[in-house]
Amino acid sequence: MDKMKRSTYLFVDDLVGNRVMVTQGHTVTLGRASEFRVGHDDPAMHRAFLHVWCDHGMWMIRNVGSFLSATIQPSLGGTAYSPVRLSPGVQWPLPAGVNSILFATKNMRYELEVTVVRPVQPVPRMDVPVAPLTTDTFSPNREQQQVLAALAAPLHRDPSASPRIAVPSVADLARQLGWGEKKTSQKIQHMAETLNELGVPEFQQGVNVPWRIVLARFAAENPQFYA
Structure with missing residues (x-):
């Protein structure tokens, strides 16, 4: 057991x-x-x-x-x-x-x-460290996981599809999730900024691709963040 x-x-x-x-x-x-x-x-x-x-x-x-x-x-x-x-x-x-x-x-x-x-991993007890806490991790919350799953879904269904065509627009994504467009855009923007700060190459400044497209590719390649 x-x-x-x-x-x-x-x-x-x-x-x-x-x-x-x-x-x-x-x-x-x-x-x-x-x-x-x-x-x-x-x-x-x-x-x-x-x-x-x-x-x-x-x-x-x-x-x-x-x-x-x-x-x-x-x-x-x-x-x-x-x-x-x-x-x-x-x-x-x-x-x-x-x-x-x-x-x-x-x-x-x-x-x-x-x-x-999936097993529930016990959280070990530990003393609060004197040094600054580590922040270079990406741990999406439930709503962020929903966004990642929805963005990646069309690329998983057809890996050969062009992300610019297959990935839903912000408006379509918002309808799919039952949210407003503003909230949906904020979720995408926040995750893109977080991944940029963590140094993920695809999210560095100067990338001339909408963040939802970049995030969809990232999500399709990293299902462990929402599966």
């Missing part, structure tokens, strides 16, 4: 009575003839469709089928994020919390839930 508390694991639930727990160091494949059976009586379902594994503490899902696609709808703490389309050959990091996975064949529609459980 102590080891379980220190490691990450996930549950796969087909919502019709079948559920399996997968621990770090193990994998599971979903499909008509895989370890976790999905659509066993549906000839249009891939024998092996979705493969799930853990890579250095980050749970990943990959579409190993040849023509079916899946849609992943992540949610964390009651907040729903942008859906992600998982086409054949595409892989995606599964964020902590409940992820609804939807897909369909010509015969049937399916829905699964994949719940990622």
Whole structure:
């Protein structure tokens, strides 16, 4: 049990009575003839469709089928994020919390839930240091994580897409998050300034690219900050 508390694991639930727990160091494949059976009586379902594994503490899902696609709808703490389309050959990091996975064949529609459980790290007690506190860390709060996830989503859906075209405008992002444009712009600006102060090269002054584009690229390459 102590080891379980220190490691990450996930549950796969087909919502019709079948559920399996997968621990770090193990994998599971979903499909008509895989370890976790999905659509066993549906000839249009891939024998092996979705493969799930853990890579250095980050749970990943990959579409190993040849023509079916899946849609992943992540949610964390009651907040729903942008859906992600998982086409054949595409892989995606599964964020902590409940992820609804939807897909369909010509015969049937399916829905699964994949719940990622991350360990809660205890905060060690320590004396207050005499020297100045270290400030060179980037620790986005919940709302900032929402912005990062929403900006990165289209680049994860299509890694070949041009960020200038795929990344939502401030107005679209605000509508998506249910915020005002001013608040959304302030969140983007604050994170860009923070990353600039931390010396992240992409955010140094003189970059002639809108901050939301730069931040979207950064978020797509660093899912650990919001997943």
